[in-house]
Amino acid sequence: MTAGPADPCEPTPRPQEGVVSWNINTACNYRCGYCTQRFKEDRNRWSRDTPRFLEAFARLPGRWEVKLSGGEPFVQPTLEGIVAGLAALGHRISIVTNFSAPREKLEAFVAAAAGRVGVFSCSLHLPYVDGDDELDGFFRKAAWLQAELQAAHARAETPARAGAPADLPRPRVCVTTVATRDALPRLGDLARRSKAAGLPFKLQPEKQDREVIRYTDGEERTILALGGHNFTGRIVHRFEGRPCWAGSRYFILDDEGTAYRCYPARRFRVERMGRFIAQGFRLADVPSPCLYAACNCTVPIARGMMPLAGLEASRIDFEEDLS
Numbered sequence: 037m038t039a040g041p042a043d044p045c046e047p048t049p050r051p052q053e054g055v056v057s058w059n060i061n062t063a064c065n066y067r068c069g070y071c072t073q074r075f076k077e078d079r080n081r082w083s084r085d086t087p088r089f090l091e092a093f094a095r096l097p098g099r100w101e102v103k104l105s106g107g108e109p110f111v112q113p114t115l116e117g118i119v120a121g122l123a124a125l126g127h128r129i130s131i132v133t134n135f136s137a138p139r140e141k142l143e144a145f146v147a148a149a150a151g152r153v154g155v156f157s158c159s160l161h162l163p164y165v166d167g168d169d170e171l172d173g174f175f176r177k178a179a180w181l182q183a184e185l186q187a188a189h190a191r192a193e194t195p196a197r198a199g200a201p202a203d204l205p206r207p208r209v210c211v212t213t214v215a216t217r218d219a220l221p222r223l224g225d226l227a228r229r230s231k232a233a234g235l236p237f238k239l240q241p242e243k244q245d246r247e248v249i250r251y252t253d254g255e256e257r258t259i260l261a262l263g264g265h266n267f268t269g270r271i272v273h274r275f276e277g278r279p280c281w282a283g284s285r286y287f288i289l290d291d292e293g294t295a296y297r298c299y300p301a302r303r304f305r306v307e308r309m310g311r312f313i314a315q316g317f318r319l320a321d322v323p324s325p326c327l328y329a330a331c332n333c334t335v336p337i338a339r340g341m342m343p344l345a346g347l348e349a350s351r352i353d354f355e356e357d358l359s
């Protein structure tokens with residue numbers, strides 16, 4: 037990640053590849069105490085109309101990275117069809133999962149993605165993966181998956197997309213965990229295990245009532261020493277007033293097909309972009325000022341969609357390691 041223009045009012049260059057974060061369901065086989073969705077009334081919803089979603093993805097200009105999350109994407113009955121459809125359209129597929137799916141399901145995902153995986157994020161939920169054996173198994177499985185994805189990428193012969201960047205970046209597996217107060221003393225050990233498995237280890241700050249919890253100075257130092265939120269070098273970001281490409285080269289999509297500019301926009305129910313699956317869906321042509329006091333959208337941050345001038349540089353070069 038680079039700081040972009042020196043003037044924080046000047047937009048960054050137009051990102052070649054767009055990114056959409058698609059929460060394909062609210063269903064999950066876990067019930068983590070820190071889950072930001074735990075108060076949702078309906079935790080059994082899932083995107084049902086795959087053909088209509090794929091038609092809408094076919095209308096997007098150029099190649100997009102479609103980042104699938106939920107809920108838990110691997111409990112979605114139509115996951116393989118969605119992934120195969122996106123790959124056939126020439127997009128790339130990233131995914132965030134609690135990584136509880138068995139190897140057979142992961143193999144089916146690898147086959148469906150046909151070499152077009154971007155980032156595969158394995159969320160380590162310590163209440164469900166504990167003890168040395170289970171932890172070893174988690175990291176072994178993640179390292180195995182990395183090898184499978186890279187072999188599939190090397191074999192890939194899938195379509196390019198007009199107006200898209202020519203390169204197809206290599207897939208990357210990373211391990212993430214939520215930096216709860218209980219987890220903080222264990223983070224150093226987990227980071228070492230991840231490194232030994234050849235995988236980046238990223239942190240997400242814990243949120244309560246949708247706000248990052250108040251860490252002590254010492255707790256913040258622990259998190260920052262491991263790269264901050266998803267290697268962005270900070271725990272909370274503030275870009276209010278700065279031009280941002282979210283709404284044009286990035287947006288979020290829910291399981292029912294409604295699009296918002298970014299996560300804070302959805303939270304406050306503003307900057308609704310309408311029905312993605314409707315013919316009339318439109319992306320903004322140009323970047324526009326950020327309206328929010330805090331930004332927790334590490335996907336557009338890592339892809340340089342807003343100027344970072346005036347912020348300290350990250351301690352970790354994560355150019356190769358986008359969230």
Ligand code: SF4
Pocket residue numbers: 064065066067068070071072073106107108134161
């Ligand atoms: S695995 Fe993720 S979606 Fe499921 S309960 Fe835990 S934090 Fe929530």
Ligand code: SF4
Pocket residue numbers: 275276280281282297298299300301325326327328330331332333336342
């Ligand atoms: S909150 Fe973040 S992603 Fe959303 S408009 Fe502001 S800077 Fe962009």
